Amino acid sequence: MGVEQLWSLDNPVFKAFISYGMVVVLKTMAMTVLTIRQRIAHQAFVNPEDTASMKDKEGGRLKVTAHDAVERVRRCHLNDLENVIPFFLIGLLYVSTSPDLSTALLHFRVFTGARLFHSVAYLLPLPQPSRALGFFAGYVTTLSMAYRAIAATGFFF
Numbered sequence: 001m002g003v004e005q006l007w008s009l010d011n012p013v014f015k016a017f018i019s020y021g022m023v024v025v026l027k028t029m030a031m032t033v034l035t036i037r038q039r040i041a042h043q044a045f046v047n048p049e050d051t052a053s054m055k056d057k058e059g060g061r062l063k064v065t066a067h068d069a070v071e072r073v074r075r076c077h078l079n080d081l082e083n084v085i086p087f088f089l090i091g092l093l094y095v096s097t098s099p100d101l102s103t104a105l106l107h108f109r110v111f112t113g114a115r116l117f118h119s120v121a122y123l124l125p126l127p128q129p130s131r132a133l134g135f136f137a138g139y140v141t142t143l144s145m146a147y148r149a150i151a152a153t154g155f156f157f
């Protein structure tokens with residue numbers, strides 16, 4: 001497949017990668033909005049300049065404070081960054097090796113489902129090992145794409 005066709009919507013693997021990649025990147029970005037919501041809901045701001053003009057319930061200056069509900073979303077966000085960025089970078093290299101469509105779709109779908117489940121498990125929260133299973137399913141899927149991309153170069157042979 002020529003380079004122009006590889007990175008075009010005529011390539012069904014690249015087309016699928018755009019869709020699933022967008023879902024996981026936008027999900028990661030949604031964590032920013034959720035963090036802001038939790039900060040406002042719990043009046044939990046961590047920088048003195050943020051609270052400079054804010055009042056607490058007694059009318060005094062609002063104190064800088066962390067809140068577990070905010071920190072939980074931040075941990076979920078960080079975990080997304082740890083996993084979605086490698087998926088995206090390795091995914092691009094994987095797509096460049098022209099993998100079989102059904103195999104690629106399986107990887108993209110398992111990763112996307114695993115990350116959505118990981119977030120639900122983290123934010124509700126669900127009892128462990130739910131979150132760990134979501135994490136490992138996504139992690140192993142990315143490793144599998146990396147292995148397949150490296151194998152396609154003939155590196156192992």
Ligand SMILES: N[C@@H](CCC(=O)N[C@@H](CS)C(=O)NCC(=O)O)C(=O)O
Nearest residue numbers: 075076078079082131132133135136
């Ligand atoms: N950076 C992660 C590496 C391991 C990992 O991602 N574990 C998963 C499954 S237990 C997780 O959800 N960790 C919680 C987190 O990253 O906040 C950690 O510190 O836990």
